[in-house]
Amino acid sequence: MSGERRIVLIVSGGIAAYKSLELIRRLRERGVAVRCVLTKGGSQFVTPLSLSALTEDKVYQDIFSLTDESEMGHIQLSRQADLIVVAPASADILAKMANGHADDLATTVLLATDKPVMVAPAMNVRMWDHPATQANLTLLKQRGVAVIGPAEGPMACGEFGEGRLAEPMDIATAILDQLNSGTVPKQGPLAGRSALVTSGPTHEPIDPVRYIANRSSGKQGHAIAMALAALGARVTLVSGPTRLPDPDGVETIHVERAEEMMQACRDSLPVDVAVFAAAVADWRVISTPAAKIKKQDGAPPPALELAENPDILKTVSGLATDRPALVVGFAAETGDAVEKAVAKRKRKGCDWIVANDVSDGTGTFGGDENAVHLITDAGADAWPRSTKQDVARMLAQRIATYFESESD
Known part of the structure; x- marks a missing residue:
């Protein structure tokens, strides 16, 4: 990832996880390096191999992997990117973020990072409308977490409403806006040129x-x-x-x-x-x-x-x-x-x-x-x-x- 604008993409569980593949492709086309953390739930919908093929990088899953911890500890992983993005962000991971849980690699990275964080929520409309989810989102926004989406439309569960993952190109645009806003300093061998x-x-x-x-x-x-x-x-x-x-x-x-x-x-x-x-x-x-x-x-x-x-x-x-x-x-x-x-x-x-x-x-x-x-x-x-x-x-x-x- 040396020399490029860099993000860590956390892929959590949910049917919308397949859209993370399109998001990676859009970001790579625009010169953004992507390193993935795949949750246990996310792995039910996309494979580490598909993420690795598109990112051209290793995919991280297990906090207790001694090999990963010796090569790339979770603290290092959380701080070697310009931005941490959770897409899709399930109701579960939003709740864990809001309450400071760190029971897997993804939540540990989120708790340990000193970099900006962005989430793209995706869940059933009833889960999205639930007061607990809305309270968690309010708390995360107060802490400076950027939120993109969700969109409104038909869902895989057959219901209609707000809760669909934002389109990958819209998420990519939001990521690039964040990277280029000045919030994230420009890095790389041509910085200053x-x-x-x-x-x-x-x-x-x-x-x-x-x-x-x-x-x-x-x-x-x-x-x-x-x-x-x-x-x-x-x-x-x-x-x-x-x-x-x-x-x-x-x-x-x-x-x-x-x-x-x-x-x-x-x-x-x-x-x-x-x-x-x-x-x-x-x-x-x-x-x-x-x-x-x-x-x-x-x-x-x-x-x-x-x-x-x-x-x-x-x-x-x-x-x-x-x-x-x-x-x-x-x-x-x-x-x-x-x-x-x-x-x-x-x-x-x-x-x-x-x-x-x-x-x-x-x-x-x-x-x-x-x-x-x-x-x-x-x-x-x-x-x-x-x-x-x-x-x-x-x-x-x-x-x-x-x-x-x-x-x-």
């Missing part, structure tokens, strides 16, 4: 309804912004038009055209590292009419006079002042990607360049996977084909290693 990332395409207008663009989805650039933030960096993302949500914990600036992206990047300097992952249109139409260009029967198509757009990577790489300590470019090529990227790195003056082949059939543009080479002074390092989130994490870790070596 600032980063600028560009993402997506640019749209260069032809007239009010048409534009020049490319097929970039922004998935890789957005993933890089999240990965850098997960390692503790303060990140500014300058995004062209995409269908992606703004990453949590990242300042996002939306632009349309290359000239707007150039200005937003200049305004965001100085930063320690800049990663230019956007696929910026090379040209723009010099003169765009105020009205839609109409097709005339039998007439030739209108001639578009083009001008070259600003070269953002080359401009920032060549700055005499406010140049980032590390400038990383991207080279989206069709064939001979490494050779072309090596030449582009020299031509643009950037420190590193990430080469990827976007030829037809690769599925890179708009897809969820990428196969890249990282090109530096040391040569070209081939990375295996991976998800764009994994590529982003590997790049962010290389950036963190670079700054660690520079500070030695």
Whole structure:
């Protein structure tokens, strides 16, 4: 879990426990490391293997396990995360929390922690409405425990009402808000560093309804912004038009055209590292009419006079002042990607360049996977084909290693 925003997720008993798997997936996509504590009741609904596979970490269950206590004591477990989350939180575990019980690993972790705690209740509507449960919730809130949900709707028991576990994405959003609120200090190897990332395409207008663009989805650039933030960096993302949500914990600036992206990047300097992952249109139409260009029967198509757009990577790489300590470019090529990227790195003056082949059939543009080479002074390092989130994490870790070596 080193270097990432970290939570301990306690999965207690209840049919809603299966939703914890979706919650973990959502958090991991957003660069949050998750370590699970599974209660005896929770293990009746989800398996340790399924939790471990999604978290890529050990699952803790038994307070009396000598192996676990020698490797990761319950005190250490309760304090090595930024936030403790109980989801689902059954009526039983809420009652134990309110009354200070510590009769299993989960409640011991909750009693021993000095970190913020969040609960996502889930139970039958009658149990939720019971005065004892409401009194326990009131007491926990008074002690600073954050509560997300529950939601209203049909339940597995056949009743309808309040008591359903909040949707996993809503819980994930609440967790990220808590992590990024300042209540939890930023940690990780890039804490104290600032980063600028560009993402997506640019749209260069032809007239009010048409534009020049490319097929970039922004998935890789957005993933890089999240990965850098997960390692503790303060990140500014300058995004062209995409269908992606703004990453949590990242300042996002939306632009349309290359000239707007150039200005937003200049305004965001100085930063320690800049990663230019956007696929910026090379040209723009010099003169765009105020009205839609109409097709005339039998007439030739209108001639578009083009001008070259600003070269953002080359401009920032060549700055005499406010140049980032590390400038990383991207080279989206069709064939001979490494050779072309090596030449582009020299031509643009950037420190590193990430080469990827976007030829037809690769599925890179708009897809969820990428196969890249990282090109530096040391040569070209081939990375295996991976998800764009994994590529982003590997790049962010290389950036963190670079700054660690520079500070030695």
